[in-house]
Amino acid sequence: MxxxxxxxxxxxxxxxxxxxxxxxxxxxxxxxxxxxxxxxxxxxxxxxxNVLARNLASRRTRTLGVVVNDLHNPFFAEIIDGIQSAAEANGYRILIGNGQHSRRGESDAIETFLQLRVDGLILAGAVVTEDEMERAAKSAAVVAIGRTAASREIDTVNCDESVGTRLVIDHLVGLGHRRISHIDGGSGAGAANRRLGYEESMREFGLGEFINTVRGDFSESGGYNAADELLTLHQRPTAIFAANDLSAAGALDRVEDAGLEVPSDVAIVGYDNTGLAAMHHLSLTTINQPRGVFGRIATELILERIDDGRTTAVHHVVAPTLVVRKTSGPSTETSREEEILV
Amino acid sequence: MxxxxxxxxxxxxxxxxxxxxxxxxxxxxxxxxxxxxxxxxxxxxxxxxNVLARNLASRRTRTLGVVVNDLHNPFFAEIIDGIQSAAEANGYRILIGNGQHSRRGESDAIETFLQLRVDGLILAGAVVTEDEMERAAKSAAVVAIGRTAASREIDTVNCDESVGTRLVIDHLVGLGHRRISHIDGGSGAGAANRRLGYEESMREFGLGEFINTVRGDFSESGGYNAADELLTLHQRPTAIFAANDLSAAGALDRVEDAGLEVPSDVAIVGYDNTGLAAMHHLSLTTINQPRGVFGRIATELILERIDDGRTTAVHHVVAPTLVVRKTSGPSTETSREEEILV
DNA sequence: TTTCGAGATTGTAGCGCTCTAAACGTCAAG
DNA sequence: CTTGACGTTTAGAGCGCTACAATCTCGAAA
Incomplete structure (x- = not known):
């Protein structure tokens, strides 16, 4: 050897x-x-x-450490794709660290990278304290994806949830829906923003009186139970907007179990555009976040700090898009109400 | 800085x-x-x-490089979990490299790790040539997960596909099925083994005459089309064994589109026990591979080489298990045939 | 021919750490 | 009081490379 x-x-x-x-x-x-x-x-x-010797002598590593909160979440895989291609294009290599879905795991991964003297650190979906991020920023350029940071040393890349939720409501309203309920993500990360966005958008469209949020937890069963609750309502919603695809899948399941047709009886919209949503037999209308773009922008931001010496914080907000599939369609509500009136 | x-x-x-x-x-x-x-x-x-200086001076890194074929595949996340906990328990740190689903990407990741002078290299689902693995083995201990290797320098960890396929056929035969068709993975990695395993098991159960394989490609649409083909058969199968969960989902879709009931009209079994299979509204019977165990064993093998100086190759084979869910059930075949006879 | 300068090549001092061997107490036994 | 042994501490030579300044080469200009 x-x-x-x-x-x-x-x-x-x-x-x-x-x-x-x-x-x-x-x-x-x-x-x-x-x-x-x-x-x-x-x-x-x-x-x-010998990269060790090379880096030691040159005092640069041309390496970016990428810490992802949870490798199981395919969400991060696409972000890494974006980072990787942008990094390679600029002559940097990347190393991936697994946060193991915990603050502790992320801390360890960050420390490992700092000891390796990476030039930059990209934190994707990090749950570590801002204090810790700031400490890391003393030794390497830091950019966080999917979370905010007040420090001047840290750039961020985020998706505009208010745009995403408005896209959903706009789409559903355009299809004639008014009783649009929301299955939220409970206390999960980002759940509050989506809930707020839902409520705001509803009010914007003059649908404040139809605002109705039931609690979910970003899981399939959470979505199932929440939908169950919605179906027992006196006036059941004609559309359900779930805080993520998984809970939308659960809701879909419950609605179909009840013998109702999707989308004609109840329209369902998810969020995140995961691989799940694209599946033929689910074919879920959902909000797409440009994950690869997240990665690319994060990399560009970090290279601005490393190579161009930028020292002010940049907070980049990316706009999501609506992906219309088969779980959303025109509301049959109006005609029904007319029938009732007649 | x-x-x-x-x-x-x-x-x-x-x-x-x-x-x-x-x-x-x-x-x-x-x-x-x-x-x-x-x-x-x-x-x-x-x-x-400064880990760079430390490693340079000590000529050890106490670091394992893990190269995964494709970070998008959640299969690998669990393997990494297993590796990580085993590595930590032994005072090693791990670094993850993304193969980007290509031979080229894997080569790059391997080269990066070798330049970093990692002590060991774990290749998960690697598609690089054996030559390349052997070359890497000259500089670091190497173990491959999910593929074979003839070299004495390389350990492997694999799942026993013949056991897995037998488990499936045994289960279905036990339920009274005989016309069990297989949707294979085409030229995908591991497809041949599963196809062979299916054929062998069928013969073992004296069902050689019912062997029927149609081509798929491990994708949802591949499964859909293959199922379509199966349904047009003069005597359609009472059970479908798909080479992976995704194509099983596609097949399920097609069967339900045809107005047939699963599992009473057609039973469907997948392979891999992905998150998909566990979903409530799919609830797929499938074969589970103990992925975390793969990682743990791979790590143990590599540490035997690094720390204990083992120089002979060890090839570890792990047994998969059957996970019975809702897409498999008793065959209604027998009664029908009787009706016809009467 | 001499001079000059740009391009090509080299000598060598670190980079921040580990490792070996040697040095330094300190104290009990002789 | 000397010796030896043991536990602790240190000096200093690398690890394999880069960076900087110095040196060398050689053709073109004077």
Whole structure:
């Protein structure tokens, strides 16, 4: 396992280690002859630069540490895709740390990266305290995705939930719905924003009197139970807006169990556009957050700090989009009310 | 961003850098007095060991690189959980690299880790050539999860597909099914093993004449189309065994679209026990692979090589289990045939 | 021919740490 | 009082690389 060093390559090629170093880094002022010589020697020896030594000597790592809150959540996979391609385009490599869905796990991952002296730290969906983020910002550039930060040292990238919720309500109202209920995410992260956005949008459309939120917990069973509650109402809603796709799936399940048709009897809209929503037999209308864009922007922000020396905080807000699928359709409400009146 | 060094801590504490080094590494032969002194100085300065320098000097990193084929696949998240807890228990840290679902991406991730001089490399679901794995094994201990390797330098951890497929057929036969068709994974990774396992098991149960495989591709739509094909058969199968959960979901969709009941008209079994399968409204009978165990065993194997110096290859095979949910049930076949005969 | 300068190459001092061997008490036994 | 042993501390030589300044080369201009 003893690996060849630059020294050995230099000797084999009959040049100095400094020249080998230049060749390895792709420096311009090296004659083609020696470059070829060095490359050949390196190839033959199976030389592989020692990044530890390189980084130690150059005091840069050109490495970004990415800490994700929870690797199980496919949400983060797409963010990482965005980060990775943006990082590579700029000559940076990324390393991924798993927060294991806990504050403690995130802290550990952050500490590991700082000890590795990464140039930048991207925190995706982090639940660590802002204090801790600020402490990290003393040693590396930090940007947080999906959460706010007051510190001047920390940039953020977020999605505009008020736009997302308005998109949903606008869509449903446009289809003739008025009794639109909301299954919220309880005390989960971001749940409050979506609930608020729902209420605001309803009022904007003059539907304040129809505001009706039932508690969920971002889970399938939570959505199922919440829908159950909604179906027992005297006047059941004609549309259900769930705080995420999973609870929308649960709600859908309950509604269909009750023998009702989706979307003709009850329309259902989710949030997040997960792989689930795209499934043929679910085909859920939902809000899409441009996750890859999150990653790209976060990377760009962090590189502005590292390479361009920006020191003021930038807070980027990205607009979500509506993805219409098969669980939303025109309300049959109006005609029914007329029938009743007649 | 200039970080305090061991030198500064030593000066502040009035001791040598060597002593600081000992304290930082938790060495035993240090007097309590000096230990406290050093710890205090380090704390006050906000000292954080430089892992680059440490690893360079000690020629060990106590770090495991984990390369996953595709971060989008939740399958790997659980494997990582297993690796992480086993690694931590042994004083190792892990770094995760994303293969981006491509040979090229995996190669890059492997190369990055080797340049970082990780002590061990765990490849999960890797699609790189065995040659490349072997080359990596010259610089670090390597274990592959979910694939075979002939090299003596490489350990493997795999699931016994023949057991898994037998479990499925056994279950279905026990329920009275005989016309059990298979939707395979086409040329996808592992598809051949499952197809073979299906055929073998069928023959074992004396059902060779009912062997019938239609082509899928591990996708939902692939499952849908394959099921479509199966339903047009003169004698349609009473049970469908799909090569993974996603294609099982597609098949389920098609069967229900045809107005048939699952499981009474057609039973459906998937493979992998993904989160999808557990969903209430799918509730798919499927084969569970103990993913966390994969990770734990892989880690144990790699540490045997690193710490205990094992040099022979170990190939570990883990047994999968059957998870019975709602898409499988008794065959109604027998009674029907009797009716026809009468 | 001499001079000059740009490009190519090299010597070497670190980067921040670990590790080995040696040095330094300190104290009980001789 | 000397010696030896033991536990603690330290000096200093690397680890493999980069960065900077210094040096070398060689053709073009004077």
């Amino acid at each position: 003893a690996q060849p060093t630059m020294q050995q390559v230099a000797e084999a090629a009959g040049v100095s280690t400094a020249l080998v170093s230049l060749v390895m880094r792709g420096a311009p002022n090296v004659s083609d002859m020696r470059r070829a010589l060095v490359l050949k020697a390196a190839e033959e020896l199976g030389y592989r630069p | 200039a970080q305090p060094t061991m030198q500064q801590v030593a000066e502040a504490a009035g001791v040598s850098t060597a002593l600081v080094s000992l304290v930082m590494r938790g060495a035993p032969n240090v007097s309590d007095m000096r230990r406290a002194l050093v710890l205090k100085a380090a704390e006050e300065l906000g000292y954080r060991p």
